[in-house]
Amino acid sequence: MDQVIGNLNGTDFTLGGTLLELSYLLAALFFVIGLKLLSHPETARKGNIYAASGMFLAIITTLLLHKNAQGGGIPPANIFIILGALGVGSVIGWIMALRIKMTAMPQMVSFYNATGGAASALVALLEFPNADMNNMGSVLVTILGLVIGSIAFSGSMVAYGKLDGKVGDIFSGMMKYVNIFLLLVVVAISVFIMTSGQTPEQLNWAIYLLLAVSLIYGVMFVMPIGGADMPVVISLLNSLTGIAATMAGFIYNNQAMILGGILVGAAGTILTILMCNAMNRSLLNVIIGAFGGGGASSGKDQVGDMKEITMSDASILLSYSKSVVIVPGYGLAVAQAQHACHELDVILSGKGVNVRYAIHPVAGRMPGHMNVLLAEADVPYNQLFEMDSINPDMPNTDVVMVIGANDVVNPAAITDPGSPIAGMPIINAHLAKNIIVMKRGRGRGYAGIENELFFDAKTRLLFGDAKNTLQNLVSEIKSL
Amino acid sequence: MEQILVYFFTYKEAIFIIALSVFLGIEVISHVPSVLHTPLMSGANAISGVIIIGGIILVGHSDASKLSLELVLGIFAIIFATLNVVGGFVVTDRMLEMFKKKKK
Numbered sequence: 001m002d003q004v005i006g007n008l009n010g011t012d013f014t015l016g017g018t019l020l021e022l023s024y025l026l027a028a029l030f031f032v033i034g035l036k037l038l039s040h041p042e043t044a045r046k047g048n049i050y051a052a053s054g055m056f057l058a059i060i061t062t063l064l065l066h067k068n069a070q071g072g073g074i075p076p077a078n079i080f081i082i083l084g085a086l087g088v089g090s091v092i093g094w095i096m097a098l099r100i101k102m103t104a105m106p107q108m109v110s111f112y113n114a115t116g117g118a119a120s121a122l123v124a125l126l127e128f129p130n131a132d133m134n135n136m137g138s139v140l141v142t143i144l145g146l147v148i149g150s151i152a153f154s155g156s157m158v159a160y161g162k163l164d165g166k167v168g169d170i171f172s173g174m175m176k177y178v179n180i181f182l183l184l185v186v187v188a189i190s191v192f193i194m195t196s197g198q199t200p201e202q203l204n205w206a207i208y209l210l211l212a213v214s215l216i217y218g219v220m221f222v223m224p225i226g227g228a229d230m231p232v233v234i235s236l237l238n239s240l241t242g243i244a245a246t247m248a249g250f251i252y253n254n255q256a257m258i259l260g261g262i263l264v265g266a267a268g269t270i271l272t273i274l275m276c277n278a279m280n281r282s283l284l285n286v287i288i289g290a291f292g293g294g295g296a297s298s299g300k301d302q303v304g305d306m307k308e309i310t311m312s313d314a315s316i317l318l319s320y321s322k323s324v325v326i327v328p329g330y331g332l333a334v335a336q337a338q339h340a341c342h343e344l345d346v347i348l349s350g351k352g353v354n355v356r357y358a359i360h361p362v363a364g365r366m367p368g369h370m371n372v373l374l375a376e377a378d379v380p381y382n383q384l385f386e387m388d389s390i391n392p393d394m395p396n397t398d399v400v401m402v403i404g405a406n407d408v409v410n411p412a413a414i415t416d417p418g419s420p421i422a423g424m425p426i427i428n429a430h431l432a433k434n435i436i437v438m439k440r441g442r443g444r445g446y447a448g449i450e451n452e453l454f455f456d457a458k459t460r461l462l463f464g465d466a467k468n469t470l471q472n473l474v475s476e477i478k479s480l
Numbered sequence: 481m482e483q484i485l486v487y488f489f490t491y492k493e494a495i496f497i498i499a500l501s502v503f504l505g506i507e508v509i510s511h512v513p514s515v516l517h518t519p520l521m522s523g524a525n526a527i528s529g530v531i532i533i534g535g536i537i538l539v540g541h542s543d544a545s546k547l548s549l550e551l552v553l554g555i556f557a558i559i560f561a562t563l564n565v566v567g568g569f570v571v572t573d574r575m576l577e578m579f580k581k582k583k584k
Contacts, residue, residue, distance in 0.1 A: 031527050032504060038523045038572075039512035045576040048523050052569040055530065062536050074540035082539050085555045089562025096563075097570035102578075108571055109522045116529050116564035122557035123534040126550050137487020238525050241564075245531040250494065252537055260530035262498050266505025267524050271517065278514070361514045368518035375578035386514065 002071075016065045016073075023061035024256035030054025031260050035267060058256045059086070102376045103333040106234065106366040107163035110156045113238050117152030120145055120244035121211065127251050128207050129200045136194050138251070143190045145247035146207070147214045152240040154218030159234055162222070170223050182217040186210065221287070229286045231366045232275045236283075239268025278361035280423040306442060309460030314436055315476040318344075321398035321434075323354040325390060327427050328370050329363050331404015331440060331466050338377035340470035341403060345379065347477055357383055358390045358400075358427045360408035391428045400432040402453075404439070404466045410451045420449060435459040438466050519575045526568025532561035 004012045031054050037047025063082065067073055074082070093112075100108045124145030132138045161167030189210045193203055200207075225233050242264025249257025276283050309317075318324060326345065332338060345355045357379065363370045371384060394400070402409055409429040412419040429435055430453050437454055439461060453459060462469050488495060512520055535558035542551055 031530075032508065035505070035520075035524065035527070036508045038520050039509055039516060041513065041516060041579060044516060044519060044579065045573065048519070048526075048569060048572045048576060051523060051527050052565075055527070055532070055565055055569075058530070058533055059536065062533050063540070066537055066540060068541040072541070074536075075544065077544040078540050078542070081544055081551075081555060082536055082558060085535075085539070085558035086562050089559040090566045092559075093563040093565070093567030094570055097567045097574065100571065102575075105518060105522075105571070105575065108567070109518075109525055112522075112564045112567045112571070113525050113528075115560040115567075116525065116531060119529070119531045119535055119557045119561035119564065122553050122560070123531060123538055126538055126553055126557070134483075135487060136483035137491070140484075140487075235521055238521055238528065241525070242528040245528050245534075246498065248531055248534045250491065252534060253491070253494065254533055254537070255494065255497065257530050257533050258494050259497055259501055260527050262501040263505045263508075264524045264528040266502040267509040268521070270506045270509050271512075271521060271524075274510075274512075275517070359514075361517075366518045366521070368515050371515045372518055372575050372578065381579070384515075 014067075014071075017067060020061050020065040021255070023057055023065075024254070027054040027058035027256045028259040030057070031263055035263060054260075101336070102373055103336055103338075104164070105372060106230070106364070106369060107160045109366070110160040110163060110234055110237070113234070113241050114153050114156035114160060116241040117149045117156060117237070117244060120149030120241065120248050121153055121214075122149075123248045124149060124244075124251065125207065125211060127248075131200060131251075133197070133199060139194050140190075141247045141250040143193060143210065145244050145251065146211060147186055147190070148240050148247065149244035150211055150214035151218040151221065152237050152244055154215040155222040155233070155240075156218075156237045158219050158222040159230065159237060163230060167223075175220060175224050179217065179220050182213060182220060185213050186217060189213065225286065229279075229281075231362055231364075231369075232272055232279075232283070232286050234366065235268055235272040235275060239265045239272060242266075242268055275362065278425070279421075280425060306454050306461050307459065309436065309462060311462075311472055311476050314460070314462060315473055315480060317434060317436070318348060318353070318399055318401070318473070319351055319477055319480055321353055323356070323393075323397050324348060324399045324401060325356050325358050325394070325397050325429075325432065327358045327360070327363075327400060327402045327405050327409055327429055328374065329360075329403065329405020329408060331406075331438070333364055333369065333373055333404070335404065335466035335468075337403065337465075337467040337470050338373045338379075340467050340474065342374070342377040342379050343474050344470050344477075345383070347474055351477075355383065356385055356390065358387065358429075359384055360387050360405070360427050361425075363405055363408050387425060387427050394428045394431040395433075397432040399434045399436060400429040402429055402435065402437045403470070406439075406451055407449070409453055410449065411453055412449065412451070415452075429453060430456060430458075433458065436462060438462045438464070438469050440465065515579075519572050519579075522568055522575065523572040526565055526572060529561050529564035529568060532558065532565055535561050 003015045005015050030050050034047045034051025037043040124142050131142050193206050242261045245261030246258050348355050359370050411430045413421045413424045413426045539554040
């Protein structure tokens with residue numbers, strides 16, 4: 001493997017080194033093909049395996065073939081340590097991934113994203129002492145890897161905490177200015193490090209300060225963002241982690257890292273934009289104009305009452321309908337009610353009712369979250385309809401059942417131009433003949449605005465935990 | 481400024497790769513149905529764990545004879561990145577498995 005097989009611009013290169021680069025090329029191709037396959041339902045699973053194989057290949061060849069600048073390979077003792085670390089990470093990661101409930105998927109993805117960001121930040125931090133201070137570009141990529149990695153880490157941890165209900169939304173008008181200030185500090189420290197002309201040892205304090213400020217910025221950046229914007233933030237943080245990996249790839253001039261990272265960076269960015277489009281909001285608006293909390297105007301106050309419906313009335317209404325559309329939302333996920341929901345759907349279908357699901361692109365805490373949940377509960381794929389394909393059918397629908405969804409069925413998005421969600425496409429539940437809403441309480445939705453649908457003359461409410469309510473409803477229908 | 485240009489020239493291949501990969505990434509993803517957004521995000525997230533290569537190179541060439549802060553942090557970098565990679569791919573597979581089941 002150490003055999004010299006050629007010479008490029010005065011530098012000898014070995015068989016091993018060439019094979020390593022070839023394996024990186026192969027890994028990069030696997031990433032691209034994997035992503036491509038991942039974006040089609042039929043091939044998605046294969047795509048995931050392709051991408052994983054590419055990663056596995058790159059890890060193995062790096063371990064076996066990587067040489068440092070002096071041409072020394074990785075010593076056996078280090079290989080042993082690395083294999084240990086890989087083993088520990090794999091076992092923990094695998095167990096966590098198998099144990100996590102489908103409803104908690106968004107926070108899991110956030111958590112993994114945080115670990116990726118942390119790894120990038122650590123690598124950049126540890127490589128800083130080796131940076132060539134006379135080469136501004138090399139210092140710049142190290143700093144960017146550190147800053148972006150830290151922001152992705154602390155931001156994702158906050159997102160994880162919020163999705164898991166451990167951290168609440170904190171919003172204040174001041175935060176916008178604090179965040180701008182923190183960003184300026186990050187830039188100032190970075191410029192100082194790049195231009196001071198000091199050695200990395202002398203700048204040690206500055207790099208740790210930069211790390212600290214970046215971590216704080218990550219926290220402050222995600223803290224005020226809540227509710228419906230969460231998916232966008234996760235996707236954005238995901239693309240940041242990719243970019244951080246690319247920067248670290250520059251430190252080692254490693255093509256697999258550069259390409260893998262930037263692919264995720266680009267894909268994450270486009271996914272972020274697609275989600276923003278689904279909500280009819282701009283990315284800037286999401287980042288600065290945090291939804292919810294005290295930030296936005298709360299819309300007009302509603303007059304009138306929410307009218308409740310009894311279990312038996314609801315079961316009769318549903319049983320004697322021709323067509324029922326279920327609109328699931330985050331409340332369904334929280335209550336783990338997907339199985340109960342499917343039970344209801346089966347029993348109604350058995351009575352000849354046409355049951356369909358209307359999936360809003362941003363229902364839940366992640367795009368496609370509802371699809372994953374309902375798939376887990378064995379709801380057939382052909383019963384799930386996207387917003388645009390089911391909306392025209394709404395006026396012919398006998399009953400729309402809204403389960404734990406709120407903002408995605410709020411007609412204010414269409415009728416009230418002053419509403420914070422104005423212009424967001426919604427499922428036109430208000431056009432149906434009857435509407436049954438399952439809600440935990442009388443509170444507002446995640447966007448913090450009143451929903452006039454709940455006060456509509458055609459609307460009846462069933463209060464309580466979605467799972468219990470659905471189970472009661474099922475037994476009620478059975479006893480009819 | 482001159483240093484940045486020198487850097488660009490030194491790494492011009494990599495920078496070309498980046499510029500083109502951005503379009504590649506956008507092109508590959510842009511027609512994805514919203515059903516697949518979550519698995520796709522999770523799969524892409526796992527790919528961003530490619531930083532694991534950096535961790536391996538870092539620990540691979542550091543002095544393993546004594547337990548330094550660098551070594552410990554490097555080991556943590558590998559563990560974190562592995563979590564990202566293994567957890568990410570396994571979780572994605574679990575999600576996609578559910579879609580698969582439906583088709584039969």
